[in-house]
Amino acid sequence: MASTNLIFTDRAAHRAWLASQAKLPAGFRVGTARFEFLPREAPKPAKMTLTLIALDRPTEDFAAMFTRNALPGAPIIIGRQRLGEQSLGAIIVNNKISNVCAPGGVEASEKICGETARLLGLDAAQVLPSSTGVIGWTLPVESIIGALPQAVGALAGGSIMPAAEGIVTTDLYPKVRRADVGGGSIVGIAKGAGMIEPNMATMLVYILTDLAVPRAGLRAALTRAVETSFNTISIDSDTSTSDTVALLSSSRVACDDLVAFERALTQVCRDLAEDVVRNGEGVRHVIRVAVREAATPEFARALGKAIVNAPLFKCAVAGNDPNVGRLVQAIGKYVGAHAPGTDLSRLHLKLGGVEIFSNGVFQLNPGKETALVAHLKSAELYASAPPVAGVFTAAVDFPPHERCVEIEVSLGNGPAAVTVFGGDLTHEYVSENADYRS
């Protein structure tokens, strides 16, 4: 699925590669500001980064997709309205607090949009707000407004890196992917890293292009691209209240080949989606499940998700334990609960290219067990380090490779094929989410 097969030996090598990918398309500038504040609901100060993405002139050509969570954040409610506006000139993003169901949340976001617009010479309705972080807390509106001039003053073209670094929360590293098409480019950034089973889009993704594709074409292409990228991943089965993917065109470069544009956009989305999984909270193995010969794509995707979301199988992968019984359990659980009439007599399973199940029974022996353990170990991103003061922390801050635990599920029931990505369930995930307030 990924367009690359990258290997990084250290953080510096990864950062250098990111920098090489980060050239902003024409017509965009980014700037950030970082400040400390005291949350209303918490006893001690916290830090927040504002990230501003600005177009040199407002564009009519923009697209956005948002979470299907039924209790969405205020920026999602506003963002859906912005889709009906004539043009968009900027995106203002904050991390740390997601502004979800907080009293006065919509008014707070609108006030920030208004002040951003005033500083940039726009209307408030030309600014798309985005927030990520703790759910339930209220935005420190006055602190944000106080920091906005610094973000505006920092606006610069050239590199998207400041924005890629500004939007993160528990991410271990920034995520940037690009594609060059004709004389233009498509550049996207993403943040993860938990509460990720996007139902429409992943947490925060911004994709910028200078290729001139009209609004209707952008929106259709984004919908299709999201379907086969962000909607096929799951870190922990939890669907964020803030999922957003926005695509903005500065329309500086003529686009002669819409098919090539959509192909490139889809690849950028897939690469970013895979990056989000690879840097999922606590993820030490990326699990790639290729479901084939399914009756429908919907069935294939749901079955793949059931596998990457099965806690016992995820734990086995974390332990480099080829407990394939738990894989079969996950398949049977999904089919039994959601499609009990399905014929599983032609079910065929491979793990790491090794056949483990066919003709209705397991195909196991000690030699295969050895091969499966080796496959799991080769796909490990890093070995778990002993906890410090009871807390397990990721041992890397860069992605050392792009290898996955490879699972192939053939159903023999039809023509549909979908590939789904997920991660293992580790002590690092529990530490991230239980051992302190994220």
Next chain:
Amino acid sequence: MASTNLIFTDRAAHRAWLASQAKLPAGFRVGTARFEFLPREAPKPAKMTLTLIALDRPTEDFAAMFTRNALPGAPIIIGRQRLGEQSLGAIIVNNKISNVCAPGGVEASEKICGETARLLGLDAAQVLPSSTGVIGWTLPVESIIGALPQAVGALAGGSIMPAAEGIVTTDLYPKVRRADVGGGSIVGIAKGAGMIEPNMATMLVYILTDLAVPRAGLRAALTRAVETSFNTISIDSDTSTSDTVALLSSSRVACDDLVAFERALTQVCRDLAEDVVRNGEGVRHVIRVAVREAATPEFARALGKAIVNAPLFKCAVAGNDPNVGRLVQAIGKYVGAHAPGTDLSRLHLKLGGVEIFSNGVFQLNPGKETALVAHLKSAELYASAPPVAGVFTAAVDFPPHERCVEIEVSLGNGPAAVTVFGGDLTHEYVSENADYRS
């Protein structure tokens, strides 16, 4: 939901209470045998316990419910056939290997039933087989047949404790619950402890009664009792391939009051279901979610399960962190994905009796935060102990209390109410399932 509110200060006190509950109904005997064997698929020896439950004479009055997992174990396939037989005389249970999709699995189970029947003077079709443990491995049939005479020789009336202890795998302690009705009794035993979101029944539950209730009445009562007990719990959202609940009557005592019988049966099932959660793999907090004012019971149950299965919320509970944003996320995720038209404007949430959400927004302040932390700590079964050689192990082998994390979800959309039980997500769960092959 539980009929009791027990507190145990140590293992001895818990065992003494179990013994007081364990008197076998008239007409039943239990016996066990333990032995070592070399699994075909593994490099080192393992230990297995056989548990035999025998009626003094075969009964026509029996009921059983099985997993809805679409890839069930051989004993499930055979058990469904046994439901059509005229009578049942014994149950033979093994732990360690669950006999799921193993080559020749059905033949292996039938051979064991045949040998059990020969020793007891029954037909093979009068023996119900049950297996739990590793999925994918093959049963050591010859070793089991070699150990059967020892189990038969150990058969004794009086106490169900040997069976309650014989069927466990990763359970920390045996589970026994009883109800006395008229001059008879209902006594049940259960094993957990992972791969628990029963879809029909929980892993292995055997309920014995001497009350004379005919087959049709038993089966109807069991179906209803399971619906509001085992089908409302989830440890980890994984549905076992071996879930079984069997109810056998020796028909020794006249049953004058079927309503009282079903009420008592339901209570035994609910108590056992709650016990299974309390002793779920790695569970340090039991989470009780009372969903009220839902449009339908199906919606209420599914929403409750979505909450107890949301990994981020489970981790927060493990950390005594009242991260109620993750609770709201879980509700929004479920509704957004499965019932997007649902009106959530009257959603009202309490945690530990404290209002945390109403009128569409969070109702939080630092004082409430303190109260919520205190509630979570009071519901903790034991504090996490530092890992030894990287492995987290439960710090208790008895249930110190029956307090739960109390969540109340009122929807304002109808008359339905369902209570669901689940557990937190802890380092102990990950260690149990990732740090070594269970």
